[in-house]
Amino acid sequence: MNSARSQHSAWRGIFLVYRREIEARMATKGYLIGLLGTAAVIVALVVGFAPGAPKTYSVAACGAPAGATSSPGAQIHVIGCSGYANAADLVQHKHADAALATAADGRITIVQRGDSPASAKQAAQQIGANWAGTTALQRQHVDLARLRSDTLAAQPSTVTLPTGGHAYNDHGVGAAVAMVLILFMQIFAQGALIAQGVVEEKSTRIVEVLLSTLTPFRLMIGKVAGIGTAALGQVFAMAGALIITEEVRAGHTPALPGPAALASAVAWFLLTFVLFAFLFAAAGSTVSRPEELQSVLTPITLLATAPVGVATAAAGSLDAHWVNVLRYVPPFSGLLMPLQASVHIVTMGQQLLAAAIMAITAFVCAWIGSRVYRNSILRLGATVKWRQALAA
Amino acid sequence: MNRLDIDSITKSYGPNRAIDSMSFSVEPGQIFGFVGANGAGKTTTMRIAVGVLDADSGRILWDGRPLTQQTAERFGYMPEERGLYPKMTVAKQLTYLGCLHGLSNAEARQAMLTWTERLRIDEHRSKTVDSLSLGNQQRVQLAAALLHEPDLLVLDEPFSGLDPIAVDDMSEVLREAAVRGAAVLFSSHQLELVERLCDVVGIVQGGKMLAWDTLDTLRDVPGASRLYLELEDARENWADQIPAIKAHQPHGRGTLLELAPRADENDLLLEAVQFGRVREMAWHKPTLTQLFRDLVEPAPALETAS
Known part of the structure; x- marks a missing residue:
C-alpha cells in the first residue's frame, strides 16, 4: 500500500514537472510562431529544391x-x-x-x-x-508498313551489367541525409534548452524548494520529458509540413523519404534525444550561472557532433562494412540507422537490436546524469567537475 | 501531529565536516529556534531535515520512522536563498508548488487564494515574481511553505530582510502553525526575535549542537545566572570583603555577583547591609544573546573576590 502510494506520488511529481515545462515552453506565442516558421521553412525548402515541370x-x-x-x-x-x-x-x-x-x-x-x-x-x-x-x-x-514492322522486330535488347556500385537505389539519399541532420540539430537545440532550464532553476534557487518534494531523478525526468515533448512538437511540425507538401505537389517534389523512413527517423531521434538529454541536464547542474554554460556544454556538443560527421561520410556508401558495424554503436546508430532505413538496407530486427543497445546506453547516461545532477545542483560557486560530482 | 528527531547526523563536503553528530528533536506544536554563527551548520542541517540533502551518517526520524520522500511532502520548507520562478505569476507558482506537496489542483488553488490573502499579497496574484518587491517575494516564499498546512515547517532565516510589519506577520504565522500542532524549526541571527518566539532553542557551532533546551532551562544552567546587587554609599572594594561572593564585576550602577559555594541570597544580604544601603537585589538571568556569546565565545570570568 505504502509502496503503491509512493509510486503514485512519484509519477504525479514527474507529471507535474512535465506539465509545467510544457506550459512554460509550448503554451507560448513564441513556440507557436516557431512551429509555423519551421513548417514554412520546410515547405519552402521542398518547393525550392523541386525540379520544375519539363518545358514543352x-x-x-x-x-x-x-x-x-x-x-x-x-x-x-x-x-x-x-x-x-x-x-x-x-x-x-x-x-x-x-x-x-x-x-x-x-x-x-x-x-x-x-x-x-x-x-x-x-x-x-x-x-x-x-x-x-x-x-x-x-x-x-x-513498302513503308513492312519496313516499319521489320525495323521493330529487329530492335536491339539492352543488358545492364553490374558495375560494383551500391546494393541499393541511392535515389533520395540526399534528402534522407538532410532530414536526419535537421533532426539531429534539434537535439543540440533542445539539449541546450534543457541545460539552460536546469541552470536557471539552480541560479534562482527554486531547485531547493523543488527538491524538498521531489527526488533529483524525478525532477530531471519531468524536465527532460517536457522539453522532449516540445521538441517532438517541432519534429512533427516538420514531418507534417513535409508530408503535406509531398501530397499537394505530387510528382513535383524531389525524392523524399517515405512514411516508414520518416517514422524510423522520428523513433531514432527520440532515442538519441534521451541519450543526450540527461547529459545536457547534468552539465547544466555543474555551473551556477547561465553565462557559464557554454564551457560545460562544449564537450557534450562535440560528442553529439561526431555522429553528424560519420553520417556525412557514410552518405556516399551506406552499405559499406564499417557503416554496418558502426550502425549498432550509440550515438552513431541514431543517424546511421534512419539513413539505412531510408534506402531499405536494414531490417526491423537489426533496428530493434540497435535500439536496445541505444536504450541501455541511454539508461546508463541517465544514471550518470542524475548522479552528477544530484551532487552538483546545490553547490554554488565554481564549476563542479564531473569527477567530483560522481565521486561525491 | 508528529515529532522530528535528528539523530547523530554527520555531513562532510570533501575534507570539511559541516555537521558533526548533530542531534535534537522538535515536538509537535513547538517552535524551535536554531541559532549559530555563519557556517555553523544550520542550513546543512535544515536541508538534511527536509530531505534536500542526504546525511553521510545518522538518521532523520519523523514519528519515529525514517524520513521518506512521501513524508517529506508534508513538510514546508523555506530555504535561506529564496527560490521562485522569476517569470511565473504568483498564482501559478503557488498552485504548482501546492500540487507538488500533494494537493489536488482545486485544493492548491484554494490554498493559494487563502494564503495570498492571509499574507496580504492577494493583489499581486497575477504578477510575475520578479516584478514584486523583495519583501513581497519573501511573503510569496512563505506562502509556498505554508500552502499545504505542513506538519513540519522548516524555515532558514525567514526574517532576514523583512520590515518590522512583515516580521510581525511572519511571527504570527509561525505561532499559528505551532498552535495548529505543527513542529516549527527556524534559524535566525535575530536573537531577540528567537527569544520572543521560541519554546526551545538550539545553539550550534562548528557543526555541533552546543546546547538545546527551553530558554528557561538554558538560563538556569548553574553558573549562567548572576545576582545583581546595588549598594548605596558603599566603599570601594566592598565585594572583596564579603565571603558569600565568589566573583563580581561592575554592571550599570551596581555589581554582578557569583555566589560562593553553599552561600545563598540571605547570606549575601546579611553581609552586604554592613557596607551600605541595599537599593536593589535581583537574579539577573542572561539573555539569549549573552547565552549565545557565553557558549560560542566564552567571556572572561568574573573577577574573583580576594
Missing part, C-alpha cells in the same frame, strides 16, 4: 508526306499549319518555337527565329529529316 516546345508542321510517323519526343508539341506563310507567321508571333512546311515541289523548309530554343530547332530538323527520308523511300516504292 511547340513546332508547327504542315505538308507531312503520307506514312510519316516521326515522334519528336515528349517535350515537343506538334501543331498544325496551313502552309509556309502560316508557319512563318506562327513562328514570328511566337505561337510556335519552330516550324517546317513542305512546298508543292516537295521541298521542306524549316522556319525558326534567332531566339528559337535549341530543342525546338532540333525537333524541327529531326521531323524534317524524317519526312525527307519517307518521301525518298516512297519514291523508291519501298
Whole structure:
C-alpha cells in the first residue's frame, strides 16, 4: 500500500514537472510562431529544391508526306499549319518555337527565329529529316508498313551489367541525409534548452524548494520529458509540413523519404534525444550561472557532433562494412540507422537490436546524469567537475 | 501531529565536516529556534531535515520512522536563498508548488487564494515574481511553505530582510502553525526575535549542537545566572570583603555577583547591609544573546573576590 502510494506520488511529481515545462515552453506565442516558421521553412525548402515541370516546345508542321510517323519526343508539341506563310507567321508571333512546311515541289523548309530554343530547332530538323527520308523511300516504292514492322522486330535488347556500385537505389539519399541532420540539430537545440532550464532553476534557487518534494531523478525526468515533448512538437511540425507538401505537389517534389523512413527517423531521434538529454541536464547542474554554460556544454556538443560527421561520410556508401558495424554503436546508430532505413538496407530486427543497445546506453547516461545532477545542483560557486560530482 | 528527531547526523563536503553528530528533536506544536554563527551548520542541517540533502551518517526520524520522500511532502520548507520562478505569476507558482506537496489542483488553488490573502499579497496574484518587491517575494516564499498546512515547517532565516510589519506577520504565522500542532524549526541571527518566539532553542557551532533546551532551562544552567546587587554609599572594594561572593564585576550602577559555594541570597544580604544601603537585589538571568556569546565565545570570568 505504502509502496503503491509512493509510486503514485512519484509519477504525479514527474507529471507535474512535465506539465509545467510544457506550459512554460509550448503554451507560448513564441513556440507557436516557431512551429509555423519551421513548417514554412520546410515547405519552402521542398518547393525550392523541386525540379520544375519539363518545358514543352511547340513546332508547327504542315505538308507531312503520307506514312510519316516521326515522334519528336515528349517535350515537343506538334501543331498544325496551313502552309509556309502560316508557319512563318506562327513562328514570328511566337505561337510556335519552330516550324517546317513542305512546298508543292516537295521541298521542306524549316522556319525558326534567332531566339528559337535549341530543342525546338532540333525537333524541327529531326521531323524534317524524317519526312525527307519517307518521301525518298516512297519514291523508291519501298513498302513503308513492312519496313516499319521489320525495323521493330529487329530492335536491339539492352543488358545492364553490374558495375560494383551500391546494393541499393541511392535515389533520395540526399534528402534522407538532410532530414536526419535537421533532426539531429534539434537535439543540440533542445539539449541546450534543457541545460539552460536546469541552470536557471539552480541560479534562482527554486531547485531547493523543488527538491524538498521531489527526488533529483524525478525532477530531471519531468524536465527532460517536457522539453522532449516540445521538441517532438517541432519534429512533427516538420514531418507534417513535409508530408503535406509531398501530397499537394505530387510528382513535383524531389525524392523524399517515405512514411516508414520518416517514422524510423522520428523513433531514432527520440532515442538519441534521451541519450543526450540527461547529459545536457547534468552539465547544466555543474555551473551556477547561465553565462557559464557554454564551457560545460562544449564537450557534450562535440560528442553529439561526431555522429553528424560519420553520417556525412557514410552518405556516399551506406552499405559499406564499417557503416554496418558502426550502425549498432550509440550515438552513431541514431543517424546511421534512419539513413539505412531510408534506402531499405536494414531490417526491423537489426533496428530493434540497435535500439536496445541505444536504450541501455541511454539508461546508463541517465544514471550518470542524475548522479552528477544530484551532487552538483546545490553547490554554488565554481564549476563542479564531473569527477567530483560522481565521486561525491 | 508528529515529532522530528535528528539523530547523530554527520555531513562532510570533501575534507570539511559541516555537521558533526548533530542531534535534537522538535515536538509537535513547538517552535524551535536554531541559532549559530555563519557556517555553523544550520542550513546543512535544515536541508538534511527536509530531505534536500542526504546525511553521510545518522538518521532523520519523523514519528519515529525514517524520513521518506512521501513524508517529506508534508513538510514546508523555506530555504535561506529564496527560490521562485522569476517569470511565473504568483498564482501559478503557488498552485504548482501546492500540487507538488500533494494537493489536488482545486485544493492548491484554494490554498493559494487563502494564503495570498492571509499574507496580504492577494493583489499581486497575477504578477510575475520578479516584478514584486523583495519583501513581497519573501511573503510569496512563505506562502509556498505554508500552502499545504505542513506538519513540519522548516524555515532558514525567514526574517532576514523583512520590515518590522512583515516580521510581525511572519511571527504570527509561525505561532499559528505551532498552535495548529505543527513542529516549527527556524534559524535566525535575530536573537531577540528567537527569544520572543521560541519554546526551545538550539545553539550550534562548528557543526555541533552546543546546547538545546527551553530558554528557561538554558538560563538556569548553574553558573549562567548572576545576582545583581546595588549598594548605596558603599566603599570601594566592598565585594572583596564579603565571603558569600565568589566573583563580581561592575554592571550599570551596581555589581554582578557569583555566589560562593553553599552561600545563598540571605547570606549575601546579611553581609552586604554592613557596607551600605541595599537599593536593589535581583537574579539577573542572561539573555539569549549573552547565552549565545557565553557558549560560542566564552567571556572572561568574573573577577574573583580576594
